[in-house]
Amino acid sequence: MIELRKLTKRYGEKVAVDGLTFDVRPGIVTGFLGPNGAGKSTTMRMVLGLDAPSSGSVTVDGRRYAEHPAPLHEVGALLEARRVHPSRTAAGHLLAMAATCGIGRRRVDEVLDQVGLAEVADKRVGGFSLGMGQRLGIAAALLGDPGTVMLDEPVNGLDPEGVLWVRTLLRGLAEEGRTVFVSSHLMSEMALTAEHLVVVGRGRLIRDQSTADFIASASTGRVHVRSPQADELRARLLAAGAQVSSSAVGELDVEGLTSDEIGGTAAAGGLALAELTPVQASLEEALMELTADAVEYRPGAESRAREYGPTPPGSGPGSRAGMRRRTAPARTTASTEPRTAVGATSEERVAA
Numbered sequence: 001m002i003e004l005r006k007l008t009k010r011y012g013e014k015v016a017v018d019g020l021t022f023d024v025r026p027g028i029v030t031g032f033l034g035p036n037g038a039g040k041s042t043t044m045r046m047v048l049g050l051d052a053p054s055s056g057s058v059t060v061d062g063r064r065y066a067e068h069p070a071p072l073h074e075v076g077a078l079l080e081a082r083r084v085h086p087s088r089t090a091a092g093h094l095l096a097m098a099a100t101c102g103i104g105r106r107r108v109d110e111v112l113d114q115v116g117l118a119e120v121a122d123k124r125v126g127g128f129s130l131g132m133g134q135r136l137g138i139a140a141a142l143l144g145d146p147g148t149v150m151l152d153e154p155v156n157g158l159d160p161e162g163v164l165w166v167r168t169l170l171r172g173l174a175e176e177g178r179t180v181f182v183s184s185h186l187m188s189e190m191a192l193t194a195e196h197l198v199v200v201g202r203g204r205l206i207r208d209q210s211t212a213d214f215i216a217s218a219s220t221g222r223v224h225v226r227s228p229q230a231d232e233l234r235a236r237l238l239a240a241g242a243q244v245s246s247s248a249v250g251e252l253d254v255e256g257l258t259s260d261e262i263g264g265t266a267a268a269g270g271l272a273l274a275e276l277t278p279v280q281a282s283l284e285e286a287l288m289e290l291t292a293d294a295v296e297y298r299p300g301a302e303s304r305a306r307e308y309g310p311t312p313p314g315s316g317p318g319s320r321a322g323m324r325r326r327t328a329p330a331r332t333t334a335s336t337e338p339r340t341a342v343g344a345t346s347e348e349r350v351a352a
Contacts, residue, residue, distance in 0.1 A: 001026055001179055002047060002148060006056035009042050009203075016042045018203035019056065024181045026147070029174045031194030031211070032183040035291050039203040040183045041079070044152055047181075048077055060148055060179075072101045072144030078151045081137030086126025090117050090136050093125060097143055111139040116165075130157030138166070148179040155186055167193045187284035191215075201291045211283070218286030223259050225252040226275035233271050240265055250274075 002024035009017040017039040024030045032040050045051040047058050049065040060068070060075050068074045084093050094108045112118045115135040120128075125136065134157050141149055149170075155163045163186075170193055174180045184190050190197075190211075197214050199207040207214055227233050230250045237244050242256040254262055259278050266273050281289070 002058070002060050002150075002181060003062075004043070004056070004058045007043065007046060007053055007058050008055045009039070009046060009051060010054040016203050017046070017053075020200065020203075020205050021056075022198050022205060022208045024179055024198070025196070026179040027174055027177050028195040029170050029180045029182060029193055030196045030198060031190045032181060032198050032200075033187075033190065033287055034200040034206070037202070038200045038291075040200060041152060042203075043200075044077070044079060044150060044181075044183065047150060048075065048079070050079075070101045070144070072097065072103070072146065074144075074146055075148045075150060076141035076144060076146040077149075078134075078137040078141045078154055080152075081133045081156075082130075084125045084133070084136065086124065088125055089122050090125060090128075090139075091121040093136065094139060094143055097140060101144055103143060107143065107145075111142045114142065115139040131159065131162060134158055135162070138169075146178070148181070149173055150181045152183045153185065154182060155184065155189060163189060187282070187287060191283040199287065199290065206290060215281055215283055215286050218281040218289050220279070220281075221255055221258075222279045223254045223257070223262055224275065224277045224279050225254055225262060225273065226250055227252070227266065227271060227273050229271045232269065233266055236265050236269050236271075237262065253279075 004020045004022055007017055007020040008015070020039075020043060032043075034040055042051060043058075046053050047060065047065065058064070065071055065075060088096070090112060091108060094111065095105065098104065098108055109118070109121070112121050115138050117132065117135055117139065120132070125133070128136065134154065138151070138154060141151060151170075154170075155166050158166065167189065170180050170182060174195075182190075182194065194211050197207060197209065197211050198205070199214070209217075225233070228250060230246070230252055234244050234246070234252055237252070237254055237257065240257060240261070242254050242262075244255075245253045247253065257265070259276050263273065263276055
């Protein structure tokens, strides 16, 4: 378990982490979310003792990281995957780490195979693609078979199969009873992977709750309904106290009643339903709405106007209206390269 108690980090007058208190429990995947500049990386560095807290404390299984006699066996971390000497081979890099804790070559071979780099174990890291570098970083995190695994942006540079592999890996580690703490900006993947979320903004704790509750808190309770008798259904729903709007013929958006209540109202009137769908916010929408005031690096009004068009009051990037208006294509870090061998894309194989 990772325990933070009033953890604070200052750089001069700048407060990067401001009194964080939360626990990362074993047995589940905990996502660590927040906009750029929120203090996520600084917090992870303090967990590993790479940055000293200005005040407060952080421990792993009751001890500071430096107090563990064999830290690699306690905490495995991926913070900056490319911080590897380019002239070293993948195996050489892991062997150097293994020597510090008495870990043998057999374990090095095991983790290289686990992350799909066994065939390029003797290749120099300087020729690795971004995705291969990420895999090597994950191998380093797993090297000591630690009880706590902490990864910062683990799917960066991975193709869709690699992203799925990381998701399966993290869930498997949690099922084994390990503590899994993951930071990522890929919200669609975090929604599928993390069972619990810790959300920060400007160094402060915003939320510490289950993923399902976090998303539900940002949802409006709206239900989308389609019916060939929409006009009659609208009248009955209004009489029941619901708020009803319509964006197309035969379709209704209903607030104030649950889907069960809407279905019961339709059944009581003998009205057919073609669709009855509760509408939930996505994790991305929920996060943007919650952290709208905590975004430290945002484009100016002119940049937003160029990207999204003029922004009317109440429909900025953090609002629901603003998120609905956004038309810019979503970025992705996933490669679409076809796979040519287990654990490596064709690009990775050529780079190797």
